[in-house]
Amino acid sequence: MLRTHTCGELRKSHVGQSVTLCGWVDSYRDHGAALFLDIRDRYGKAQVVVGPDNDPELKQLARSLRSEFVVAFTGTVAPRPEGTVNPKLATGEIEVRATSLRILNKSLTPPFQPGAMDLPGEDLRLKHRYLDLRRPEMQRILMLRHRIIKVMRDYFDELGFVDVETPVLGRSTPEGARDYLVPSRIQNGKFYALPQSPQLYKQILMIAGYDRYVQVARCFRDEDLRADRQPEFTQLDLEMSFVEAEDVIGVLDGLVARAAREILGLQVKLPLPRMTYDEAMETYGHDAPDLRFGLKLIDVTDVARECEFRVFKAAAESGGRVRGICAPGGAAKYSRKAIDELTEFVKHDFGAQGLVWLKVESDGAVSGSAAKNFTPELLTKIRERLEAKPGDLLLFVADKFEVTCKALYGLRKRLGAELSLYDPKAMNFSWVVEFPMFAYDEEEKQWAAMHHPFTAPRPQDVPLLDTDPGRCRAQAYDLVINGSEAGGGTIRIHDAEAQQKVFNLLGIDAEKAKARFGFLLDALQYGAPPHGGIALGIDRWVMLFANLDNIRDCIAFPKTQKATDLMTEAPGEVDPKQLRELGIKLASP
RNA sequence: GGGGGUGUAGCUCAGUUGGUUUAGAGCGCCAGCCUGUCACGUUGGAGGCCGCGGGUUCAAGUCCCGUCACCCUCGCCA
Numbered sequence: 001m002l003r004t005h006t007c008g009e010l011r012k013s014h015v016g017q018s019v020t021l022c023g024w025v026d027s028y029r030d031h032g033a034a035l036f037l038d039i040r041d042r043y044g045k046a047q048v049v050v051g052p053d054n055d056p057e058l059k060q061l062a063r064s065l066r067s068e069f070v071v072a073f074t075g076t077v078a079p080r081p082e083g084t085v086n087p088k089l090a091t092g093e094i095e096v097r098a099t100s101l102r103i104l105n106k107s108l109t110p111p112f113q114p115g116a117m118d119l120p121g122e123d124l125r126l127k128h129r130y131l132d133l134r135r136p137e138m139q140r141i142l143m144l145r146h147r148i149i150k151v152m153r154d155y156f157d158e159l160g161f162v163d164v165e166t167p168v169l170g171r172s173t174p175e176g177a178r179d180y181l182v183p184s185r186i187q188n189g190k191f192y193a194l195p196q197s198p199q200l201y202k203q204i205l206m207i208a209g210y211d212r213y214v215q216v217a218r219c220f221r222d223e224d225l226r227a228d229r230q231p232e233f234t235q236l237d238l239e240m241s242f243v244e245a246e247d248v249i250g251v252l253d254g255l256v257a258r259a260a261r262e263i264l265g266l267q268v269k270l271p272l273p274r275m276t277y278d279e280a281m282e283t284y285g286h287d288a289p290d291l292r293f294g295l296k297l298i299d300v301t302d303v304a305r306e307c308e309f310r311v312f313k314a315a316a317e318s319g320g321r322v323r324g325i326c327a328p329g330g331a332a333k334y335s336r337k338a339i340d341e342l343t344e345f346v347k348h349d350f351g352a353q354g355l356v357w358l359k360v361e362s363d364g365a366v367s368g369s370a371a372k373n374f375t376p377e378l379l380t381k382i383r384e385r386l387e388a389k390p391g392d393l394l395l396f397v398a399d400k401f402e403v404t405c406k407a408l409y410g411l412r413k414r415l416g417a418e419l420s421l422y423d424p425k426a427m428n429f430s431w432v433v434e435f436p437m438f439a440y441d442e443e444e445k446q447w448a449a450m451h452h453p454f455t456a457p458r459p460q461d462v463p464l465l466d467t468d469p470g471r472c473r474a475q476a477y478d479l480v481i482n483g484s485e486a487g488g489g490t491i492r493i494h495d496a497e498a499q500q501k502v503f504n505l506l507g508i509d510a511e512k513a514k515a516r517f518g519f520l521l522d523a524l525q526y527g528a529p530p531h532g533g534i535a536l537g538i539d540r541w542v543m544l545f546a547n548l549d550n551i552r553d554c555i556a557f558p559k560t561q562k563a564t565d566l567m568t569e570a571p572g573e574v575d576p577k578q579l580r581e582l583g584i585k586l587a588s589p
Numbered sequence: 590g591g592g593g594g595u596g597u598a599g600c601u602c603a604g605u606u607g608g609u610u611u612a613g614a615g616c617g618c619c620a621g622c623c624u625g626u627c628a629c630g631u632u633g634g635a636g637g638c639c640g641c642g643g644g645u646u647c648a649a650g651u652c653c654c655g656u657c658a659c660c661c662u663c664g665c666c667a
Contacts, residue, residue, distance in 0.1 A: 027627075027628090029625090029626045029627065029629050029630095030623085030626095030629095031623060031624060031625070031626065031629080031630090032622070032623040032624070033623075033624040033625095034623095034624050034625065034626080035626095036625075036626050036627065036629085038627070045627095047626085047627070049625085049626095051624075051625095052624060066618090067617085067618095080625085081625065084626075084627090086626090086627055089627080092627085095625095109599075109617075109618060110599090110617095111599055111600070112600055112601095112617090113600085113616090113617075116600080116601090116616075116617085116628095117601095117616085117628070118600080118601050118602095118616080119601085120601075121595090121596090121600085121601090121659075121660095122659070123658075123659050123660090124600080126659090173667085174667095175667045176666080176667030177665085177666050177667070178665085178666085196666095196667075197667095199667090221666060222666095223665055223666040224590095224664085224666075226661085226662080226666085227660085227661070227662090229666070348591095348592065348593095348662095348663080349592085349662070349663055350663080351663090448667070449667050450667080451667065452667045454667095455667090506667095550660095560658090560659065560660090561659075561660065561661090562658085562659085566658095566659090
């Protein structure tokens with residue numbers, strides 16, 4: 001080892017020892033006779049002093065040091081003179097009086113300094129990620145990520161789960177997200193697909209008798225990026241045999257409690273609260289509601305039916321819904337102009353026809369552009385239904401159920417933040433269960449799997465497969481953290497006949513099913529145990545546990561919104577020879 | 590694919606209704622001074638295709654059109 005200690009560990013107890021520290025020059029303060037240097041590594045910072053007693057050669061060498069040079073300083077640990085202790089530094093009670101210096105490597109002047117106060121633009125950080133990752137904040141996040149994964153691995157190991165790796169080069173399954181494809185050289189004209197998840201392999205492992213499987217798995221989905229979505233991401237993937245939904249949820253409850261305790265020092269009450277999908281959509285307009293605050297969606301369709309307000313009446317009478325939220329104290333906070341902006345927001349982003357608003361005055365009277373459309377009795381009814389108090393702002397959307405969900409979910413999220421209805425540091429864990437098996441795809445005129453095509457229906461809903469698939473509920477469960485889907489799983493179909501029935505509903509006939517999933521259908525016929533599992537989005541867990549709003553900060557080398565890597569400049573062009581070997585010709589633009 | 594935001598010195602930003610100097614500041618960088626600093630201080634200096642291309646105008650960092658990059662978002666994400 002070139003060093004005897006790290007830059008973060010020296011304390012008063014080390015005084016008198018001769019030590020060698022290795023690290024990067026974080027900053028230097030040249031006082032002429034004395035030179036102070038902060039040396040940084042991932043453990044912390046320590047101050048090295050080159051003083052008037054040092055020989056001129058050492059002083060001159062030390063003076064030549066610049067930001068981010070890599071150095072090895074040897075010296076004696078000394079207490080800092082009285083009045084010069086730095087309480088902001090863990091090592092602030094001591095300093096290292098240098099006796100020798102080795103410059104291990106120089107550095108160009110960095111485009112930004114990892115120790116600087118203001119953060120450069122994200123593109124610059126991504127381009128020079130090695131500098132960005134030197135920042136204590138990034139190191140804190142990546143170490144938090146490590147600890148979360150460690151907790152997961154330990155927990156499942158203790159429960160007897162076996163870590164099995166599954167292939168990255170697999171077969172394309174066109175359902176679901178767009179695949180990343182990898183051309184085959186040996187099988188010219190054919191392609192592998194990178195896994196969207198190890199779903200089928202883990203089911204095969206259950207059939208193979210592995211009973212409890214776990215893996216930290218890379219997954220790839222070629223879809224557009226978001227603040228919380230990367231094309232390449234990491235799942236904690238697991239599967240269990242001889243279990244029901246209850247069992248998987250129970251195991252995961254234990255993990256959540258342990259992670260919250262070990263990572264955040266929080267005691268989480270178990271079992272975690274659960275609500276059904278229908279309840280979530282009805283109350284929050286979304287299948288992953290943020291339960292850190294109320295602001296529930298309230299239905300007033302019955303009132304709307306009675307009123308003379310055409311917007312409301314028409315929606316109520318055409319099978320739509322009228323729903324609203326009551327923003328506490330929103331009347332003063334949202335001016336006419338601000339409400340216009342909210343209206344534009346729901347129209348543009350969620351396709352709502354408009355936004356109807358009412359304000360409750362200090363005397364309890366209800367005002368607003370739409371107020372004249374209601375009788376005083378109906379206004380009172382609305383106010384009571386939404387439990388509105390003076391000073392509250394009421395916002396309504398009248399539309400098809402789906403549109404009211406999206407628009408009011410968007411509003412709820414926005415108002416929750418803008419009105420500070422919750423502590424941004426609070427953590428809330430819950431389950432949403434009993435998702436629909438299918439959603440109707442209007443474009444394809446076809447039922448589509450809500451989760452994936454291997455999801456088992458609730459036993460009592462099996463007859464609905466033939467009669468009313470839309471009402472069929474799945475043995476599915478999503479883990480929700482602070483309004484983010486942090487994991488999702490299902491009990492799987494373990495019976496080839498039932499599997500084929502679901503495929504049929506999804507428009508996958510026997511021939512197609514055989515071509516795509518033949519191996520699974522085969523395997524299901526050789527003694528498949530009942531099984532189910534879940535996958536957790538590790539990047540999102542880190543994001544939520546670290547209280548960040550951006551998944552890129554949780555990943556060492558993330559991609560930009562256009563799915564490029566600014567450091568390596570991937571994706572890049574390839575040599576024509578490589579294309580020839582693969583039998584690929586690029587279409588001319 | 591649609592909507593929005595940002596782009597000025599190495600970095601973070603300011604730059605008024607289009608016109609006063611040679612486009613500024615802080616940090617960083619370079620050189621000097623300084624025995625206790627830790628956002629050190631201090632003196633001096635270097636550093637600009639105002640993202641790129643076109644247009645309007647006597648005059649464009651500023652207005653218009655296009656384009657590129659990054660970010661947010663809708664669609665998309667079994």
